[in-house]
Amino acid sequence: MALKIVKGSIDRMFDKNLQDLVRGIRNHKEDEAKYISTCIDEIKQELKQDNIAVKANAVCKLTYLQMLGYDVSWAAFNIVEVMSSSKFTYKRIGYLAASQCFHESTDVIMLTTNQIRKDLSSPNQYDTGVALTGLSCFVTPDLARDLANDIMTLMSHTKPYIRKKAVLIMYKVFLKYPESLRPAFPRLKEKLEDPDPGVQSAAVNVICELARRNPKNYLSLAPLFFKLMTSSTNNWVLIKIIKLFGALTPLEPRLGKKLIEPLTNLIHSTSAMSLLYECVNTVIAVLISLSSGMPNHSASIQLCVQKLRILIEDSDQNLKYLGLLAMSKILKTHPKSVQSHKDLILQCLDDKDESIRLRALDLLYGMVSKKNLMEIVKKLMLHVDKAEGTTYRDELLTKIIDICSQSNYQYITNFEWYISILVELTRLEGTRHGHLIASQMLDVAIRVKAIRVFAVAQMATLLDNAHMLTGNTQRNGICEVLYAAAWICGEFSEHLENPMETLEAMLRPKVATLPGHIQAVYVQNAAKLFATVLKSQEGNTDSTTAQEASQLMIDRLPLFVQSANLEVQERASCILQLVKYIQKLQQKDVEVSEEVCALFAGELNPVAPKAQKKVPIPDGLDLDAWINEPPSESESEDEQPKAIFSKEEPKHSRPRHTEVDEKELARRREARKQEQANNPFYIKASPSSQKVYQETPGVEHIPVVQIDLSVPLKVPGLPMSDQYVKLEEERRQKERAEKKKKDKKKRKEKRSGRGKKHDSGPESEEDITPAHMVDIVTEEMPENALPSDDDERDPADPHKALDIDLDKPLADSEKLPVRSHRAAEVLKSPAEDEEGENVSSLEPKKKSSKEKREKKKDKDKDRKKSKEEKKKKKHKHEEKEEADLLCGQADEPAFQSEETNEVVTPPTSTSADEAATVAAAEAAPAPGAISVTTPDSEPEEPKDTEMEETKSSKHKKKKQKREKEDKEKKKKKKHHHHHHHHGDKGGEESVQNGTVEEEEPLPPMSNYCLLAENSYIKVMMEDADEAYDIQGNLQDGSQVVVSVIFENKCDSFLKSMEFNVLDSLNSKLQRPEGSGPHDSLTIPFQLPPGVSNEARFVFTVQSIIMPQKLKGTLTFIVKNEESSTHEKLDFKLHFTCTSYLITTPCYSDAFAKLLESGDLKSSSIRLEGVNMPFHHLLARICFHHHFSVVERIDSCASMYSRSIQGHHVCLLVKISSQTVSVDAKCDEPTLLGNVLDEIKQTFSQC
């Protein structure tokens, strides 16, 4: 027994698994952090061991610790190691850890590309599944681009388990690599009709996600979805489809009309609440979209509302909640039908569930009328009082304000009541919405002139009791209302009963504890009040009050002059000096009030918040142009940060007219009146309200103004809005009575037969007249303001990139990067790195590549002109496809257009020839087949290099695996990363440097050439596409990487492919360590029918000055249902001298130096009868022979390239009529001769 325990603990010491870790953590509750840190140390030890099981166990534990909040990104490399284990168990652990802690900026992700690719093509479907699941969590733009094609292939996997995962992950790929959307879309669409329901559901899922963001591009799928909707019985799928229709209908009302019937049927028939609910939702969406066109769908609305009522009345809180949610959508367009359920909604306001109350609140917004507003708000105010959490209370507060202020205070009949409500709301402690109340106060006081007297009185009380609001200033947002209070009191100070008292309240020392922007308003408005006091004392022989006021100002203002807040300080010191001056004048008995008042004279009009934005830009004004010479760098640095001055809404601070005299003001006022009279947007003050304002008699219907306000005003903080409810009730009754009398009179006079008219029955909306003839001034807008609000989408939205027209036929340029490569021209020698360093940043590159792609599309038409280069057959297919896409038909022909480069009509053995032509049209060296190749319109150029890099790492990796030396591996990979970087930059550089300006579209080019082909397989190679030296790896040789595309042309499975080359003395195929010099290389993939894939082989080359030819053989097994046969294909690999050249940008000064050095031997050729534009010619040289343009002047250009062994090759190309002369210089004459021969060859072919 004891022995067992000891053994157990020893075991545990060495091999603590996840369970032990968890147990340990649970047993160390007090010192958890310490325990975990020792565990992490152990894990670090375990990660250093070679045993993959131990490592996996450690990674598994790290995943757990990650959940507890520990950053485990330091183990990212170990996670990659575990991911690459051959055992599913460990692989799964690795991928799980990766999915939990990898993200876009995890740098080791770039090492995983090949591992993931291998796992994706694993014969074990669960390896593939695990890789897909992991990838879905950490896919980056790079991975998406590199693996898009592999994943797309998996969408047609034999196992539905893989298919559904591959389909789902495509959405993530699209997000990260939008270019893949168009090429992948046809297959995705195909999956909508997959026999497996899981796959179908996944496809629906993906398309719904896509369509939700950019619905207009998916309208053409509507018929297909319609078919699915009527045929599917899977509720999950139905829900998604119906949701999708909800997104599509706003764009196509006709679709909506078609939908109503089947949706109504579903609503009646389904027993699944989730489906019912989504149907109702979509019907609502349809109705909304139709509401403008045809209003006659009352039956459907009734059905929806009725079903929703059933949901709301359900005891299940979830259904209740959703019912209310959907109801609020109907409310927007059909408020009447919702209003009839007011009882139910008010009932929900009392629900114990906060979520439900919130939803009910939303609905209330649309339920109010003039009649019931006060009643509803009263109810809400009760809720405010007993609301427990601040969140809900804040929500109530905003809702009250929303409800009252909606559509220009449409439903408010009594603004005194509303001001009282606002004042009552200020009693809420700790609310975040002080500024909201404040802005309402300001808005009402400014726009409802008749209320100013009352508002000012209320605000004065607020100011007097400011201490109640500022209990704990720091946390309390409510003190914002003092901002409004001070401003209203100052601006409309003529209505103040006792301005001196208010002035005193505003200058209390306690004010200095308020936030700066409020203090600033206090100071400014104290000055306004001061002016009012002076004015009121004008003509008064006893000037003590005026002098008291001055003294008060002079006594109190210095406190503000010392304020740390600039705004406060500046205003205070200004005003202080002014008052001192006034005091001097007062002592000399000079009348100053007139002048002081002039400081603040002028009428204030509310301006719409968007007014500034809507001012149309006059013709010929360029806002971006400099008015003066742009300032120098240093000047802009001296600029003061703006924020200090304009922190808080400066719109309320009024402009100062200090220098403007009274006459001028009067003139301006007159002009403004004139202008307003002509302005249709300006609602003129009605004469009656003007009268109220001036307190002239003759307006009997305003008894409310006379209410005894003393009670509420003297007791702030007590509810007082209630009395207005009562008063309003009385007023309305009185009014009704009066009306009745009038009616009676009329009836008596008329004695007509229609006696019972308005007599009994509830008063209608129109009967309620507001207590004041409030003149609600509408907000001013500039003339010619543009009406529409253009809602711009967030530029950072990742879905914006997916706004892609899917109905357009695919262009060649849009192919997914199959493992096809060329573009050695993007590699750059390390020597030039520093030069190009400053150029590359990712974004502009992306953008430019996109632009280029656009151009490319445009060019498609031109390209089509070059029909002789394309096989007619292909063209037909293209057209056919176009037609298919356009009619949005579901049944696509088996043929998948050239963009996928792999689903080719599988030829029967008899029609092998025909198939061969198709294939040739697709990918043979014929222009336009293989993806874009012109150097100057090359969107994928940089990316491809990257891919090449990762590819070549495969070879390295193999070796490293054998070595099993982690450190070294790491180092190499880092080096690799480095390399990759350069390649990237070089890519851009070469595009820039080597760019020929676009004069005419370039014909497409390809470097792939047919290597060999038989009825089973076609082998193409890029003419020894890419070469680069690997420093330190080989002392005196260089490596050349050859990419070979294998394409299965038959309808059988090709497997066990082996590639072998007869080495020459000079060139050798690199084989895995331990294998003999004649062993063949196994190609790491199999080819299902119609599929093509690419493999890359590394050759070691000693001398590069001569072209090479190597003989090789490909052996493979052709397997179909009946039999499997062994087949063989011979080929010849041709290494041209060109293939040893690397496109290397060179600056003209360096180029000149090089030529001057005199180390170079020269040679020249002449090409006759070249009839292509000069820039085409240059592009061809650049593309086929890996040169870059250094400089181009008219019909003369200098070009440069560099060999992998560092030879410089310089060209001077001139064209005159049809003769091209190429003068060349190189430090190796043999190489130069061969390169020139090859150039000649290139042009003799065309």
Place this chain on the structure above:
Amino acid sequence: MIKAILIFNNHGKPRLIRFYQYFAEDMQQQIIRETFHLVSKRDDNVCNFLEGGSLIGGSDYKLIYRHYATLYFVFCVDSSESELGILDLIQVFVETLDKCFENVCELDLIFHMDKVHYILQEVVMGGMVLETNMNEIIAQVEVQNRLEKSEVRPFLSSSKSFPLIYVFGFSQVSAIKYSLSVL
């Protein structure tokens, strides 16, 4: 899309977290705390939807959760998901756990977080619903478990040796009721 799946207990201790959008670890913990704070103060008889959660997503996102005995299962989803559908999905997930662990309890989740992840991976992938058919999910999980058993030395695969403390109260749990038979 599902933005995150969180499982924590009545004290806010995380039992499984699965974010489908990157958040740094400390942010993840903050989100867990905030979500726990929001969810834990709600009665069991209120609705299972919750707006807010300022940290995770904006107004388009909802928290949809279910509370089973000692555990909260919280899904943060956007408006493309059907609310009732997700509620059923949580139920599917939990019932799957129950089948895979045989009477699942919180301790299963505590000690076998990895396995719970593997089961979840068969239900949701990259934030999208992968499979809703419980039998299919269980079948796939079992095949993979068998595969694992065949590869790994037996002593590493742990057996259930701890007592069942908190057994889920499945009797209180409402069944998958919103989407009925098709699940």
